[in-house]
Amino acid sequence: MNIENATPLLRVEKLNKSYAKGIGNRHRTQILRDVSFELRRGQTLGLVGESGSGKSTTAACVMGLTDADSGLIEFDGVNLTTLSKPEMRRMRRRIQMVFQDPNGSLDPRFTVADLVEEPLIVHGVKDPAERSRRVSEVLDRVGISVKQAERYPFAFSGGQRQRIAIARALVLNPDLVVLDEPVSALDVSIQAQVLNLLSELQDELGLTYLFIVHDLAVARLMSHHIAVMNAGEIVEAGPSADVFENTTHPYTRALLDAVPGAHRRSAQQRTAQQGTTAALAAAGMADALEGK
Template identity: 60%
Template sequence: MTTINDDGGTVRPGDGDAVERGMRLGSGSAVERGARPLLEVHGLTKTYRSKSVSARLRRANEVKALREVSFDVMRGETLGLVGESGSGKSTAASCVLRLTEPDSGSVTFDGVDVRALSKAELRRLRSRMQIVFQDPYGSLDPRFSVRELVEEPLLVHGLRDEKARRERALQMLERVGLSASQAELNAHAFSGGQRQRIAIARALVLNPELVVLDEPVTALDVSVQAQVLNLLTELQKELNLTYLFIVHDLAVAQYLCHRIAVMYLGEIVEMASSQELFDNPLHPYTVTLLMAAPVPDPDVMAGRRTALGTTAPAGSKPGPGCPLQPRCPVGMNRPECSSQRPLLREVAPGHLVACHYPGELKAAVAAPLANTAIPESPLNP
């Protein structure tokens, strides 16, 4: 079943057989089979440059936040973007909604080229794609009452009828678990979890199809995280929402995502269905990420070894090879890894990885991994 693409060509996720990939998703998902993806992202690139002219000429201080990022999201699906801070996952989300202008690449939403839209057209399209931010304290204007905050999207999109607007807002607030009697209060009367519910109500009040969740539970207490995640899953089923879920907590990702894309230094290094990724991680970075996730068992934790150097060696310049190569035990001394950038290729149906030697690190550190809750994969004996 393992069909490694030997020619090394890039495989764009959208190029694969959508029907088959749809079937591979976790059971119970409401993904439409055989349909075109709701969101197609291809070759997204974004570089942040220094403002000073001399630094620009020397190409100093350039940060490649995104390099050739491609993925797609089916209707009703949740795609997780995971990675450490600075891996570009939030930038990717921001570019998808065109809150940040990417340098190049394309974003297609339901067949519409988002990057080609005029400002007015983009504003209209925003009713169909929404975002929930990480910080529920900063993302709500402190001068607005909760009702005004939830009504605002309706007002912006032309619902002039005050009574209808009010009714819809209150209905939405109740749906996310707030009472109508709290609607006239200011946002700071609420706790972090309640504020995030308000932010969710504000994002969903327009009945969007795609919702970008930019670490929506990271700022919350663990007990509240579960409540908000449950609310998000319920709402997804109820309203047939499509989520692009930015997250760095793997446990959360596993809980909510159908498919997961792992990002490292602005690139997607591995992408597979959630089950497949946890069962059979192939990229050394993914393996390390999974091993770094804490397990409530001190013996397991003690038995683990850190597979990668924790940070890239100081002063190292990104070479022509694999971005992970300076840290990677597999590729550290291999000429291919330092000279040739591995391209994202499909090694199993729906499982994409950007590595010259996929699966090797897993074999080297299989013992400690086997002790965790993550079972061995039949695909990689």
């Protein structure tokens, strides 16, 4: 067994998070309850669950965007919850995020080349020639030409904008990328292209993904492991095939049964939303992922 793969890159243990509510903030709502999972280098953990189950809050804690009340977040052997703000900012170079809406990270006043260069400037890469080389390299990887990069974000389609957001996240050579519903705002055929790209980038660069996703077909195709969240708790976790095909938890069963048309399909088909799966297969996605 590969020793490197045996050690998790990310280990979350008994993470708890609550928010104040009510008059004078006298009460607290528990959002995360003892959330624990591990994510190995080069692998994808799909975090699935209904809206409001706590997926994005978990991601925000991992990214250091909000503080947990208690628990451990260990990244490459370092407990992130004990880092000072400047230490966490430095660590953020290695942990990047891609959001559902690429527009949030693409300021329309800047060219694509400038937008992709910005993280390098923020993280102190001083040499302009080095910055320029890295920007061209990463844009090339996501399929945007140097000439196109002189344009502004509004000149691109939704799928291309998400590619640019991915380039911006990858330009710092991160180890871990948190993907928060990165394709759910895209047309199904474009979803397949972006998912293919993410899969290729993972293989080429050895990236590790924490993939927040509500579409179970996408979760199944992209994830080595799945963690199912319900009301702030992980109710079921394991290798993707086990979770989807030998479901043990009633909540996971209910999620799978809620997929449109589930009652018409066999147990094996139940995890896939037909339209999405057909488009993913047409784009070669299923083949590309078969070896995982």
